[in-house]
Amino acid sequence: MTEPIAPAPVRTVNLTKTFVAGPSVVRAVDDVSLEIAGGELVLVMGPSGSGKTTLLSMIGGLLRPSSGRVEIEGADLTALAEREVADLRARRIGFVFQAFNLLANLTAEENVLFPALLVGTPMRSARARAGALLDRLGLGARRRFLPRDLSGGEKQRVAVARALVN
Amino acid sequence: MILRWTLRNVFADRGSLLAATGGIAVSLLLVLVLDGMFAGEAERIVSFLRDSGADVWVMQPGVANVHMASSLVRAELAKEVATVPGVASVTPILYVSAFVKAGGREWFSYVVGRRRDDELAAPRRLVAGVASALPGEAILPDVVAAESGVGIGDRISFLGRDFRVSGITAGTYSMANSVTFASYEDLADLLASPDGASYLLVRAAAGVSPERLAERIDGAVKDVDALPIAELVDRDRRLALQMGVDVIRVMTWIGALVAAVVVAFTVYSAVASRARELAVAKSLGAPGRSLLGAVVVHALLLLALGYAAACAIAIALRAVVERALPQIAIRYTTSTLAIVAVAATALALCAALVPARRVARVDPALVFRG
Numbered sequence: 001m002t003e004p005i006a007p008a009p010v011r012t013v014n015l016t017k018t019f020v021a022g023p024s025v026v027r028a029v030d031d032v033s034l035e036i037a038g039g040e041l042v043l044v045m046g047p048s049g050s051g052k053t054t055l056l057s058m059i060g061g062l063l064r065p066s067s068g069r070v071e072i073e074g075a076d077l078t079a080l081a082e083r084e085v086a087d088l089r090a091r092r093i094g095f096v097f098q099a100f101n102l103l104a105n106l107t108a109e110e111n112v113l114f115p116a117l118l119v120g121t122p123m124r125s126a127r128a129r130a131g132a133l134l135d136r137l138g139l140g141a142r143r144r145f146l147p148r149d150l151s152g153g154e155k156q157r158v159a160v161a162r163a164l165v166n
Numbered sequence: 167m168i169l170r171w172t173l174r175n176v177f178a179d180r181g182s183l184l185a186a187t188g189g190i191a192v193s194l195l196l197v198l199v200l201d202g203m204f205a206g207e208a209e210r211i212v213s214f215l216r217d218s219g220a221d222v223w224v225m226q227p228g229v230a231n232v233h234m235a236s237s238l239v240r241a242e243l244a245k246e247v248a249t250v251p252g253v254a255s256v257t258p259i260l261y262v263s264a265f266v267k268a269g270g271r272e273w274f275s276y277v278v279g280r281r282r283d284d285e286l287a288a289p290r291r292l293v294a295g296v297a298s299a300l301p302g303e304a305i306l307p308d309v310v311a312a313e314s315g316v317g318i319g320d321r322i323s324f325l326g327r328d329f330r331v332s333g334i335t336a337g338t339y340s341m342a343n344s345v346t347f348a349s350y351e352d353l354a355d356l357l358a359s360p361d362g363a364s365y366l367l368v369r370a371a372a373g374v375s376p377e378r379l380a381e382r383i384d385g386a387v388k389d390v391d392a393l394p395i396a397e398l399v400d401r402d403r404r405l406a407l408q409m410g411v412d413v414i415r416v417m418t419w420i421g422a423l424v425a426a427v428v429v430a431f432t433v434y435s436a437v438a439s440r441a442r443e444l445a446v447a448k449s450l451g452a453p454g455r456s457l458l459g460a461v462v463v464h465a466l467l468l469l470a471l472g473y474a475a476a477c478a479i480a481i482a483l484r485a486v487v488e489r490a491l492p493q494i495a496i497r498y499t500t501s502t503l504a505i506v507a508v509a510a511t512a513l514a515l516c517a518a519l520v521p522a523r524r525v526a527r528v529d530p531a532l533v534f535r536g
Contacts, residue, residue, distance in 0.1 A: 060449065062448075062449055082454060083453050083454070083455075086448070086451050086452065086453045086454070087451065087453070088451075089449070089450070089451040090450060090451020090452075091451070093451075095449055095450070097446075101442075101446040101449075103171060103443055103446065103447070104178075104443065105171065105174035105175050105178040106170075106171055106174065110167070110170070110171075113167060114167055114171070114447070114450060115450045115451055117167040118167070118168075118450065118451050118452055118453075118456075119451065162450070
């Protein structure tokens with residue numbers, strides 16, 4: 001008896017995205033097929049305007065492709081309803097943005113709690129998980145600080161904790 | 167968590183909150199005050215009729231108003247009207263529109279001649295002096311007296327005759343007219359009408375409706391028309407409003423238009439300034455419905471704060487204005503308060519939905535941008 005093969009965490013098939021810019025059509029992502037295995041670290045490189053953000057947006061479920069498909073752990077994002085994509089994004093995808101994008105008026109702990117509470121995690125366990133992550137990243141003493149009171153590195157670590165909380 | 171986040175966003179930046187709610191408050195205040203002036207003026211215009219104490223006014227056939235009207239009925243008809251079943255009392259008054267000269271100024275006024283002991287058509291609120299004029303005396307509205315600088319014992323004139331001011335009343339002045347009281351004898355002499363009356367003021371017996379009594383008088387007495395007080399008040403108010411106070415109504419509509427633009431723009435700006443954070447929340451998995459709820463709560467909070475501030479300022483402003491400028495009356499009606507609240511809410515929601523729709527179709531570059 002053979003073990004079933006687990007689907008790749010991230011897979012794209014002939015992924016294409018075009019934008020209409022005035023009279024011309026811009027092909028931002030053109031027929032990209034890739035597979036990222038569990039534990040694999042992939043770096044996407046390219047010059048400005050080469051479609052890196054567009055590719056990540058489609059993989060992250062923020063942008064619908066013009067053609068092709070994105071699969072996250074076997075689930076075809078292009079076949080899901082908007083609400084289902086949002087739910088999958090909250091549960092299975094974590095972003096650490098270049099500018100961190102912490103919610104300015106929430107404390108470090110609340111920023112980490114935010115995605116956990118979105119998926120219905122009870123407050124007590126969400127708080128425990130967030131606290132553990134912040135402690136592990138050396139931010140235990142800063143959990144009640146607002147982003148404006150954190151250094152750049154601390155903000156980045158809060159963003160990492162937020163990406164991992166679910 | 168989204169609600170907590172929204173509340174924090176609304177209250178975190180006090181400067182922005184003050185600017186947004188202040189803008190909304192001032193624009194709604196403009197509508198409330200202008201409409202309040204319109205309502206106040208509409209009430210003052212008919213205050214003499216409404217407070218006359220009469221249930222039915224009887225007048226010359228074809229006359230259906232007091233404002234800008236002239237009526238003459240034979241005095242003996244009072245006895246005939248008194249015999250109609252349901253009539254408790256009949257009080258004749260004389261009435262003429264005239265310019266009252268006081269303190270070097272002229273005021274358009276209803277001059278009402280009434281007998282000293284009559285109960286009806288008397289001034290309801292006396293500020294100084296007496297409530298009934300003797301021959302040679304006149305009773306002025308407080309606004310006219312104050313603006314003209316005259317008081318008890320000073321001389322005024324109307325219809326070419328001098329009178330001594332013997333009383334000053336409140337609630338008898340509006341921008342469209344004022345009410346000056348004189349003795350019946352003086353006005354009969356001035357109008358050369360010793361045996362006539364302008365109007366007969368009828369009080370109904372207990373249990374008789376003014377409408378029913380007016381019909382009975384119309385049917386029983388020839389050469390007169392009878393109007394129940396409510397109808398006369400309504401007719402006079404509409405006529406007076408057509409003749410000038412509509413300007414305030416037009417100003418109110420212009421004010422409403424300005425308010426609509428300010429409210430919509432303020433709410434739009436406040437919500438649009440959150441577009442980036444809403445996009446971040448969406449990227450974290452917040453469903454569109456929750457984000458829409460956050461936008462709606464944000465818009466409604468701003469509006470509620472602005473509306474509450476507008477109402478509080480409006481109430482304070484009324485006290486200040488009526489003290490400093492007694493010729494202006496401001497009345498806030500519950501219907502206006504409700505209409506303004508509902509219209510502003512609808513407008514704020516529409517204005518908030520524009521940026522909310524933009525968030526629903528979030529531009530991923532917005533959250534990835536450094």
